[in-house]
Amino acid sequence: MATAESGGGPRGIGAHRRIERAGVGTQRPIEAARPIDARTAGAERPAGAERPAGAERPAGAERPAGAERPAGAERRARRRPFGEVPADARQYAVRMPDGVRLATDVYLPAGGGRWPVLLCRLPYDKCGEECFIPRIARWFVQRGYAVVAQDVRGKVRSGGELDPFTSEAPDGYHTLEWLVDQRWCNGAIGMFGDSYYGFTQWAAASTAHPALRAIAPRVTSADMGDALQLNGVFQLESTACWCLETWVDEALYDYDGELDWRIRPLCEIVPEVLGGARPVGLDDYAAGRIPAAARVPVNGAVPALHLAGAFDFLLSGQLATWRRALAGTSAQRGSVMPGSAARGSAAGGDSSQLLLFDATDHSWTRLRPAGEPWLDPAAAERTMQAFLEDYLGPVAEFFDRFLREDGDRRPLPRVRWRLGHGPDRWLHSPAWPPPESRPIAWTLLPGEPHGDGTLSIRGQRARASARIVHDPGDPVPSQIHPYFPLVDPPDEQDVHRRSDVCSFCTDPASEDLDLVGPIHLRLSLAASGPSAHLIATLCDVRPDGGTQRILDTAVLVRRPWPQTVSLTIGETAYRIRAGHRLRLVLAGSAFPRYVLHPGTDEDPWTAVSTARNELRIALGGCDGAILTAMCLPRRGEARQPRGRRIGGAVHRAAHIDEPAARSAVQIGEPVHGAAQIDGPARGGAPVRARSPSRGPDAPAGDQEPQLPGGGRG
């Protein structure tokens, strides 16, 4: 073992005195803090586990603290003290039917009476600074809501065993049951919260408890499977950090800079900072064993404000959840709780499933111009108040409509969205992607050796290929933060110059190009190994060469070779400003963001032996790689409004009910035979690339009409 773990001294969280066990002598040395699972604890670490040269993050991309730890120093996750229960919180221990009690704080408006209640169930400490629930509670209390915050089962002050995902539906249901019996509850309950505590809302909604009238899940999904395994690739960094922080025991653990990503096999990286303990669930998620309870049915009968971020790693799942809610899947799925009355469909799925799509990441940090430093909103009272207004304002506006008898009844726009690097205001539209958007397709073409290839809107008949040699001993480093890419966005241009990375770039945009909706990649892949990972990253390249990630994804591809890979890189709302270029980067790894492919048939999680793997991607010709993005029509092309400002209530109401007006979609620049191979070549009629996804308004099997002639021609 690489760590200094053998001493008998005090370990872990402060030097605590040890209780004498019956029949054991007095001075028993302190042992490892409660090993959770000893399956592989203490396993010999293989030789050659050192961090391979080149895996270091380039200068300026280090993780905070800990990177320059002296050799041999002990790495250790730090147990975070619980936040203090604030004086304005009334504490309860809500009893579940199995006798387990859940720690619950109640914040009430002054003066007695009955209030609509906002509930939040989280594993991250209802009193902690990380999620600042007490501040959120006071913000809502001032607006006439009772706020209830609960530690989930097994976490922080709540009783019971750690139980990620599994208990959230029944525990949510029974907490709602407790709430309706409280004298201060007027019977109308909403839920709010981000991420896992957004998931707990979907879990509670799946029980169809009649008192749950509205939810406002942010940066989350009803299906957490994608967050753990993406297209067959384990999301190593985000999941390892999450499990380490959250699912070791009742406490939360800080570990910034503590994880040693050089350790092999990968499954030992987290236990190393826990004295051999293994977080609950981590090994299962890595092996693709996602608990069924991590995927809850979407109950579209509960009105929901879906708060999504274009730079959030849970975005795809969240948009899928929104679409399922709109489709009203709840009717077929029914309730998972016996005896709960199903809500009627009076709420009307599609006028009550609202999407708010901001240019933010998982922490609701917004996209900034390059070079503008991040300011921690919590650093000053004034900035924190401004942050809360921005963070909670749309949520209050939504709850006022769905939880208050006297609330504003005017409908809210179905989709509000903000264009990254576009105008600093909400745009709105009746669907996502906006109905006026239309696909643009680029063909990937080879470039000079060691230079960018080309993203060309013209096709090419000549066949070529791009070659990537994936060396598991020297993986391509991932530089962005797994959760908060916008806090300190790295410049990725150096990584793109590596010889094991293929990049493809457009010409500088002659005018603003607005990406709005899904971005799709189709290519034909062959590899020398039995399987391979392909990482696709989409970047914005500034005129000075500075390069910032927009989206990325990973996929596991298995033989037989060649395989056609059809991949949605993600969805976004992002402006490639005039003079900037769009770059697509293909690689065989992005480590530690995604689990490292060993190049062999071994399980990446436990693999110790590795092999190089050569990937080939076909360029040009009938199976050449194609990138397709939904874009707004350029200036002068649009017949449809590009979105309207919020505020014009009269317009807003009318706008909502507008049909998608799809016939008005304009064809933009001709896409010469790029997207559909059989299309007429040589200046014939342009062929539209098919939209990868058209949002909820698109009828199944909808084909884009092929309009004669060019849009502008």
Next chain:
Amino acid sequence: MRGFKPRPAVAAPDRTPAASRAYGELRRRILHGELGPGTILTEAETAELLGVSRTPLREAMRELLNEGLCEEGSRRQVVVAAPSAAVNREVAILRRVLECLASREAAGRRDDSDLDQLHLIMIRTRRAIAAADLNAYLDCDDDFHQRIARIAGPHLIEDAVRRLRGLTRLAALHRPLGEEDLRRSADQHDAIISALESADADLAERAMDRHLIASELTLGVAPAG
């Protein structure tokens, strides 16, 4: 799945007065056995240890002398107290009188949140036992007894119980406490909660009395020899 903070949190400025901070930290270190009985607390070293100046430190030490957790040594130094058997006997007698009546009183005054807070303390208590963390266990034990005292009377009763708890912990510092002792004690706490829940003052008083007698035996501080 919020993850973690992007940066170490900006530490909120600690607005607690330096004297209370020094008092709280010094008391914690004494009760956790980090500063054992007989340890001489020199002003200079202690001030540096706690990161406070001497004036608030003197105030903190005065309070600890008053509480009996420190005593004056020869040459007027402040020393961590080593309570005698006679002192422990008196502590036991006072606790029986005070806490049994407090429990009786609490049975009539407690509300749902009070009971639930006692339940939450017991969740932590049982985790401390499972983790074999004696200091965490005793912190919970303090919280439990002080919480009942606060229900009975948040001014004098709670304060009196708190002072006696400090001396009880000094006495417990070097007693061999086994897991079985702690589990039994936790079960007695649950019995007290049930009695408070039933709002039966006699039952609550008896449950507390039984618990205190058992603790005295465990700690070897039973007043009647």
